[in-house]
Amino acid sequence: MVTATHPAESTTSDRFSHPANETRVQRAATALEVNGFTVLRATSAADARRIVLDLIPTGSKVHHGASQTLEVTGIIQELEASGRYDPIGPRIRIMDRATQGDEIRRQATAPDVMLGSVHAVTETGSLMAASSSGSQLAAYVGGAGRVILVVGTQKIVADIDEGLQRINEYAFPLEDARALEAYGVHSGVNKVLTINREVVPGRITVVLVDQALGF
Numbered sequence: 001m002v003t004a005t006h007p008a009e010s011t012t013s014d015r016f017s018h019p020a021n022e023t024r025v026q027r028a029a030t031a032l033e034v035n036g037f038t039v040l041r042a043t044s045a046a047d048a049r050r051i052v053l054d055l056i057p058t059g060s061k062v063h064h065g066a067s068q069t070l071e072v073t074g075i076i077q078e079l080e081a082s083g084r085y086d087p088i089g090p091r092i093r094i095m096d097r098a099t100q101g102d103e104i105r106r107q108a109t110a111p112d113v114m115l116g117s118v119h120a121v122t123e124t125g126s127l128m129a130a131s132s133s134g135s136q137l138a139a140y141v142g143g144a145g146r147v148i149l150v151v152g153t154q155k156i157v158a159d160i161d162e163g164l165q166r167i168n169e170y171a172f173p174l175e176d177a178r179a180l181e182a183y184g185v186h187s188g189v190n191k192v193l194t195i196n197r198e199v200v201p202g203r204i205t206v207v208l209v210d211q212a213l214g215f
Helices: 007-017 022-034 045-055 068-073 075-081 089-093 097-109 137-143 160-183
Strands: 038-042 061-064 113-116 120-122 127-131 146-152 191-195 204-209
Touching: 007 160, 022 038, 022 120, 022 204, 038 045, 045 068, 045 075, 045 146, 045 204, 061 075, 061 097, 068 075, 068 146, 075 089, 089 097, 097 137, 113 137, 120 160, 127 137, 127 160, 137 146, 137 191, 160 191
Parallel strands: 038 204, 061 113, 113 146, 146 204
Antiparallel strands: 120 127, 127 191
């Protein structure tokens, strides 16, 4: 059976799911650099994986948020299996949240290196990330010593208003369906972080990938 698609839904998907053209990518990259972010370019998921792993010093305590982008690039698997790093995820997954919640929170919010993605990058040089729990956001803001964000160029938007539209109308429905299938619960746009500028040189690196990756 073929299900009819509402024109608005088709327009939203087309608008937010395809990689941006080079003019828009360059505009966003330049604005990000002006705002204190380091910007690197990757041609593919495999190229992004190589770049990211090369950026992490051997032995670093590394954490990551839940991220389809990191999953599909193979970064999480390599991070936890290579033996080169000290991944926090496997350690806190076996801890008791009822009795060790404070320790879990401390380890998750202040790693040496935090990996993740965002849901929108504006052409004016801001990063936007939405979260149901907010567990990864503290590390992005200031808890982690260094943050590396891998972002497909389909997430480039004109400005913050369009970024919010992308989050609510495109990314959230996809993440909600994923969470319901994976965990049996709905997701939510409960906390939205906008980073307009990074004041610590070299702290946040954005790897822009010339593919549609993640939500």
